[in-house]
Amino acid sequence: MSDAHVLVLNASYEPLQRVSLRHAIKMLVRQVAVIEEEAGGTYGPFPRPKVLRLVRYVVTRWMYRRSELCTKSAIKARDKACAYCGGHADTVDHIIPRSRGGMLTWDNAVAACLRCNHRKADRTPAEAGMPLLIVPRRPTYFEHDVA
Numbered sequence: 001m002s003d004a005h006v007l008v009l010n011a012s013y014e015p016l017q018r019v020s021l022r023h024a025i026k027m028l029v030r031q032v033a034v035i036e037e038e039a040g041g042t043y044g045p046f047p048r049p050k051v052l053r054l055v056r057y058v059v060t061r062w063m064y065r066r067s068e069l070c071t072k073s074a075i076k077a078r079d080k081a082c083a084y085c086g087g088h089a090d091t092v093d094h095i096i097p098r099s100r101g102g103m104l105t106w107d108n109a110v111a112a113c114l115r116c117n118h119r120k121a122d123r124t125p126a127e128a129g130m131p132l133l134i135v136p137r138r139p140t141y142f143e144h145d146v147a
Helices: 021-029 061-068 072-079 114-120 141-146
Strands: 005-009 015-020 033-043 046-054 091-094 109-112
Touching: 005 021, 015 021, 021 033, 021 046, 072 091, 072 109, 091 114, 109 114
Parallel strands: 005 046
Antiparallel strands: 005 015, 033 046, 091 109
16 A cells, blocks of 8 residues: 555645655654545554645745646647547647647647658648547646646
């Protein structure tokens, strides 16, 4: 059970991150967090936590910057599969092709396999007859971090 993860909330109940059960117990020992929800059972003298809340508020300006960065690796991490066929994502495809002024943005890029990327070429999905299986959007910080 040491591979289980525990959700850590800020003092304001906003999700921050997931930590290992071992790390969560260390936070309880240091008294920097309290248990908000138990998972059942015990871990040493502590109830096994499912959700912890920090005792003091932590300023988290840094975490929003990370989800604002639109990179090819971030697009592949967001989509996890080809947006056209659902297969393994090898590359990134621009919905509005770069040759037509399309930029690398959260709304204009999707993960794609090489076969679908070559088949679509420099056309839009509608022109290529290849509907998207996902709706591209900017991920929230929490989706980006956990994924």
